[in-house]
Amino acid sequence: MELDHIDNIKIVPGVSTITNFHSIPQLLEGIFMTYNNINSLQENYWELRYPDASKERIEIFKKSSFSISGELNQVDAQAVNLFHWYSINLINYARCCGLVKFLNKEGVLPEYLAGDKYLIAELKTEQKKYLDSIPELVPVRHFRNKASAHLAYTDPMRDDNPATLIESMSILPTFVNGEFRMGMMTRGRGDHKSSFSEHPWSLTKNFQSLIPRYFKNYFG
Numbered sequence: 001m002e003l004d005h006i007d008n009i010k011i012v013p014g015v016s017t018i019t020n021f022h023s024i025p026q027l028l029e030g031i032f033m034t035y036n037n038i039n040s041l042q043e044n045y046w047e048l049r050y051p052d053a054s055k056e057r058i059e060i061f062k063k064s065s066f067s068i069s070g071e072l073n074q075v076d077a078q079a080v081n082l083f084h085w086y087s088i089n090l091i092n093y094a095r096c097c098g099l100v101k102f103l104n105k106e107g108v109l110p111e112y113l114a115g116d117k118y119l120i121a122e123l124k125t126e127q128k129k130y131l132d133s134i135p136e137l138v139p140v141r142h143f144r145n146k147a148s149a150h151l152a153y154t155d156p157m158r159d160d161n162p163a164t165l166i167e168s169m170s171i172l173p174t175f176v177n178g179e180f181r182m183g184m185m186t187r188g189r190g191d192h193k194s195s196f197s198e199h200p201w202s203l204t205k206n207f208q209s210l211i212p213r214y215f216k217n218y219f220g
Contacts, residue, residue, distance in 0.1 A: 001025075003097045006213045007130070009104070017103045027093040032218070034086040035207045041079055042179055042204070048075045067175040068185065079173050079180045086203050087144035093214070094137055098127030136209045139201035143182060146195065147171060163187050163194035171196075179204050 001011040003024070011018060041048070046061040049069075053061070061067075069076060102108070102123050113119050131137055146152040152160045152168035167187045174184040183200035186193060211219050 002217065003100060004213055005216055007097070007101070007133075009097050009101045011100055012104075015104070016100065017107055017109050018100060021096075024093070024096050027089050027096065028215075028218075030089040031086060031093065031207070031215075034082045034089065034203065038079065038082045038086075038180060038203045041075065041082070042175075045075060045175060045178075049073065064175075065177050068172060070172065076173050080171055083143065083173070083180070083182055083203055084148040086207075087140045087148045090140055090210075091131075091137070091144050094131055094134070095127050098130035099123065101130060102126040134213070136206060136213075139183065139199035140206060142195065142199040143201070159195075161189070161192040161195070163189040163192040164196065167194040167196050176202075 001021075001024070003009045003011065010016075011021060011024075046053075046058050050058065050061065105126075106119075106122070108119060113123065131141065146160070146164060147168050153165040154168075156165055166189055171182070172185060173180045173182060175181075176184060179202045181200060181202045183196045183198070186197040188194070207215070
């Protein structure tokens with residue numbers, strides 16, 4: 001099973017020490033599901049957002065290149081959740097790639113890895129090095145760390161400023177040129193600026209940028 005076509009990371013029967021890996025195709029299924037669902041939501045955004053609007057009014061809305069709503073609504077909430085699920089699944093998948101790369105190089109079995117703090121430290125170093133080498137993962141990792149894994153306000157880290165904490169509890173997606181995006185608005189609190197605005201991203205664009213690396217057997 002080929003996991004990363006660019007870094008040539010693959011699970012080779014009889015060679016790779018990992019033999020039970022149902023979670024990897026399950027993560028891929030989750031990534032594909034969020035990608036397909038966000039595309040469907042984007043294609044029908046205005047009709048879903050304003051179900052009682054006339055066709056003429058909908059056509060006017062569709063000409064908008066930028067839209068943001070400060071009001072709670074079901075469509076935006078669904079979009080935010082898709083970003084959450086995508087970021088969690090994608091980073092988990094990337095970490096699996098880092099794991100397989102480490103196992104293929106070291107030939108380590110689970111019984112050797114479990115409880116061995118030195119091997120665990122080596123694995124974490126290998127995974128971090130791998131994730132840091134992929135620029136497309138930067139905004140997704142930020143969103144995952146500050147919103148999806150847990151809302152930053154509920155468990156602040158040392159580098160989280162007040163604006164970041166506030167935005168983690170009040171994420172507002174923007175709808176730009178037919179796509180949902182995160183981090184397009186600059187949130188401030190005093191002299192602080194939320195880190196979300198430093199990492200704007202589109203789920204659709206991010207997925208498509210990773211097709212050559214991860215998904216070309218499925219969407220190539």
